[in-house]
């Protein structure tokens with residue numbers, strides 16, 4: 001494993017020691033609930049970050065990233081996208097990814113890891129696809145053309 005990947009992985013592992021610290025916001029939304037609610041999204045995001053940390057094709061994009069903050073923003077963002085009552089405090093997808101030179105291939109790799117993370121948490125295909133359908137329109141804002 002390369003040093004940068006190792007550091008990223010170490011950060012993720014350290015972070016996972018604090019799982020369950022946040023208070024889950026209440027929500028009645030169906031997709032959000034089908035994803036396991038706030039705790040379900042925490043588990044999916046943890047697995048998602050581990051998969052990213054082990055993937056040398058994309059891990060370098062996150063060299064400067066504070067994994068703890070990134071994890072929290074990801075959970076909040078997925079929560080809002082799924083219709084949960086979270087307060088997303090991050091940037092728009094356009095602002096967050098502008099200038100990062102994210103290719104369409106990078107996007108596909110990352111989405112593949114999200115699918116794997118959902119599978120690892122026993123999220124059924126219909127639910128996985130429902131979330132992906134809500135993320136797909138962000139494609140143009142995240143990748144550079």
Ligand code: HEM
Nearest residue numbers: 058061064065066073074077090091096102106107110135
């Ligand atoms: C469906 C696709 C994606 C979603 C939903 C997503 C979501 C997010 C969110 C919520 C943030 C946090 C923004 C903030 O802190 O203000 C973020 C930041 C970021 N994303 Fe993405 N992203 C996606 C695709 C990608 C891809 C394909 C890459 C590169 C392989 C990528 C790399 C980054 C990086 C480097 C940051 C900045 C992290 C930092 O603060 O250092 N993202 N993304």
